[in-house]
Amino acid sequence: MGTKPQQQLQRAAEGGEPGLFADWQPSWRNPAASGNSRAARAGQDEPIPLLEEQLAVLQREHNELRQAIFAAAQAQRRLCAPRQARRGRFEIASEIFPVRHLSGDFNQVLDLGATTGLAVGDIAGKGLTAGLWLAHLAGLVRTHLGSSLDLSEAVTAINEELWKMQPEAPMVALFLARLDQECGELIYCNAGQSPAVVLRAEGCVEFLEVGGPMLGGISGASFPSGRVVLGRGDALISYSDGIVECRNDQGEEFGAERLVAASQNAGHSSAAHMLYSLLGAAQDFAGTHAREDDLTLMVARRLE
Amino acid sequence: MGTKPQQQLQRAAEGGEPGLFADWQPSWRNPAASGNSRAARAGQDEPIPLLEEQLAVLQREHNELRQAIFAAAQAQRRLCAPRQARRGRFEIASEIFPVRHLSGDFNQVLDLGATTGLAVGDIAGKGLTAGLWLAHLAGLVRTHLGSSLDLSEAVTAINEELWKMQPEAPMVALFLARLDQECGELIYCNAGQSPAVVLRAEGCVEFLEVGGPMLGGISGASFPSGRVVLGRGDALISYSDGIVECRNDQGEEFGAERLVAASQNAGHSSAAHMLYSLLGAAQDFAGTHAREDDLTLMVARRLE
Numbered sequence: 204m205g206t207k208p209q210q211q212l213q214r215a216a217e218g219g220e221p222g223l224f225a226d227w228q229p230s231w232r233n234p235a236a237s238g239n240s241r242a243a244r245a246g247q248d249e250p251i252p253l254l255e256e257q258l259a260v261l262q263r264e265h266n267e268l269r270q271a272i273f274a275a276a277q278a279q280r281r282l283c284a285p286r287q288a289r290r291g292r293f294e295i296a297s298e299i300f301p302v303r304h305l306s307g308d309f310n311q312v313l314d315l316g317a318t319t320g321l322a323v324g325d326i327a328g329k330g331l332t333a334g335l336w337l338a339h340l341a342g343l344v345r346t347h348l349g350s351s352l353d354l355s356e357a358v359t360a361i362n363e364e365l366w367k368m369q370p371e372a373p374m375v376a377l378f379l380a381r382l383d384q385e386c387g388e389l390i391y392c393n394a395g396q397s398p399a400v401v402l403r404a405e406g407c408v409e410f411l412e413v414g415g416p417m418l419g420g421i422s423g424a425s426f427p428s429g430r431v432v433l434g435r436g437d438a439l440i441s442y443s444d445g446i447v448e449c450r451n452d453q454g455e456e457f458g459a460e461r462l463v464a465a466s467q468n469a470g471h472s473s474a475a476h477m478l479y480s481l482l483g484a485a486q487d488f489a490g491t492h493a494r495e496d497d498l499t500l501m502v503a504r505r506l507e
Numbered sequence: 508m509g510t511k512p513q514q515q516l517q518r519a520a521e522g523g524e525p526g527l528f529a530d531w532q533p534s535w536r537n538p539a540a541s542g543n544s545r546a547a548r549a550g551q552d553e554p555i556p557l558l559e560e561q562l563a564v565l566q567r568e569h570n571e572l573r574q575a576i577f578a579a580a581q582a583q584r585r586l587c588a589p590r591q592a593r594r595g596r597f598e599i600a601s602e603i604f605p606v607r608h609l610s611g612d613f614n615q616v617l618d619l620g621a622t623t624g625l626a627v628g629d630i631a632g633k634g635l636t637a638g639l640w641l642a643h644l645a646g647l648v649r650t651h652l653g654s655s656l657d658l659s660e661a662v663t664a665i666n667e668e669l670w671k672m673q674p675e676a677p678m679v680a681l682f683l684a685r686l687d688q689e690c691g692e693l694i695y696c697n698a699g700q701s702p703a704v705v706l707r708a709e710g711c712v713e714f715l716e717v718g719g720p721m722l723g724g725i726s727g728a729s730f731p732s733g734r735v736v737l738g739r740g741d742a743l744i745s746y747s748d749g750i751v752e753c754r755n756d757q758g759e760e761f762g763a764e765r766l767v768a769a770s771q772n773a774g775h776s777s778a779a780h781m782l783y784s785l786l787g788a789a790q791d792f793a794g795t796h797a798r799e800d801d802l803t804l805m806v807a808r809r810l811e
Contacts, residue, residue: 254558258565265569271608272572275635281675304575305639331579331635335609339643342672349671367653368646371585 276305279334282341283310287475290319291384296474297501305334308443308499311344318381320348323501325376325396325443336373344379354381358392358426365419375418378441387433387505392426394418397444402466404436438477438504440466445498449489457488474504580609583638586645587614591779594623595688600778601805611637612747612803615648622685624652627805629680629700629747640677648683658685662696662730669723679722682745691737691809696730698722701748706770708740742781742808744770749802753793761792778808
């Protein structure tokens with residue numbers, strides 16, 4: 204016993220041939236094999252019913268696959284909840300748009316007692332393979348932001364954890380911050396992410412650039428933290444590359460300048476309104492040009 | 508600017524409608540829309556070319572989706588490497604067979620200095636949504652087995668980490684062990700996994716049942732560890748439910764008794780041979796009955 208199945212299984216396990224997925228091979232290649240089919244009865248004299256049946260079978264299988272991906276995408280969205288929140292004097296809104304399949308971008312709003320943790324991350328790569336790492340990153344951020352009062356230490360620990368999983372783990376860009384929701388102090392670290400923007404109530408902007416390289420690439424890298432205080436009416440806008448790298452049909456990028464201009468235009472609106480205005484501006488700019496990257500955005504605005 | 512796109516984006520972001528996936532909507536519904544197509548030129552007088560083209564477009568899109576899933580599955584496999592290893596006096600072989608899409612089962616062989624970490628896990632649920640958590644579990648096992656000399660502490664810590672991510676995180680069954688590859692001492696904890704089997708060189712078996720509940724469900728649960736010593740020729744066989752729950756067309760389960768009998772039949776063969784013999788026996792038993800669950804198996808045999 205075992206010799207023939209053993210060889211089959213070993214070959215299948217190598218993954219280089221269809222055996223690995225034997226149980227979900229598409230059956231459209233031979234719908235007649237399913238037995239009681241119209242096409243099987245029709246034979247070669249009726250090519251239209253045969254084609255119709257092939258199409259129906261493939262449509263069904265394709266839809267099943269898409270539904271599985273949709274369910275996984277919804278599970279990802281739950282990990283990145285809440286989308287809109289009120290924390291102390293702040294209103295926070297965030298959103299993610301995966302370009303296809305699953306998202307490699309993520310965001311989190313975490314309750315840490317007197318402060319609120321904010322994370323906007325971008326896992327290198329796109330689609331399913333990047334998406335496989337989202338739960339792990341969400342877990343690492345939660346663990347280390349929750350257990351360390353020092354933001355630099357938390358980012359350093361996440362970097363080392365990812366480093367330990369090289370070469371399998373991807374590189375990750377992360378804006379991580381701890382916000383005092385009453386006094387408005389924001390301690391942050393920008394690890395390879397596009398600089399977050401602080402839009403002051405009177406309209407001027409600051410870029411939050413203190414931090415280190417992308418996570419997971421260099422063991423022992425240092426991640427100093429920066430500090431800024433958000434006053435009444437000020438807003439923090441943090442985002443992944445996807446939004447500033449949106450291109451139009453002329454190949455131009457949306458860019459940080461247009462993002463700043465759009466946020467200034469959105470003026471003194473709510474966090475959610477500002478978020479959707481910025482996404483809308485990027486989408487208007489890109490026009491019919493297809494997006495190339497996942498896109499995530501977070502806005503935290505101090506109301507009082 | 509902002510108002511119309513804002514509403515569109517907000518609706519799309521809810522995820523309940525196709526807008527979320529606008530960029531990868533299947534185009535087979537209307538291949539003529541792609542412009543320079545045979546079917547568009549053919550019009551309604553030529554239904555066969557139209558159907559053929561619909562089929563070709565859908566086949567292409569389906570294949571792209573399957574390739575993305577295949578790439579993600581390969582990334583998962585790399586996380587569960589090595590498949591076959593020699594550690595001190597032990598030969599270790601492990602394998603995973605996802606029933607569809609991605610695997611929710613995982614295994615790991617980790618080098619921890621003088622000892623080797625062994626993990627065989629089963630994430631509740633199947634397919635993509637369970638698969639999203641595999642990298643996180645692999646990371647948790649690596650971190651906590653690496654940082655704690657006490658196995659109970661490591662399992663307790665993993666349980667608490669998963670608990671903190673409720674209700675999003677799934678329940679996880681895990682057999683975790685630390686093997687002294689020279690003296691053969693195995694400290695283990697079985698958290699809701701099917702009891703691992705120790706097959707002694709002379710043919711009798713022991714079941715490793717010390718442990719606790721599945722991980723992620725109960726904060727504060729305790730996870731005592733058990734101890735067993737593997738002598739020359741002894742083998743450890745650890746596996747997920749999938750293998751013992753393989754059913755044949757009569758609805759019977761393969762079960763632990765058949766697994767034990769198959770391992771006794773495999774006798775004094777190599778770890779890899781025993782592993783594929785067991786998988787082959789389960790496959791022979793199931794016959795044409797489709798598998799219903801992911802399946803993973805690990806064999807560690809002491810050679811000298």
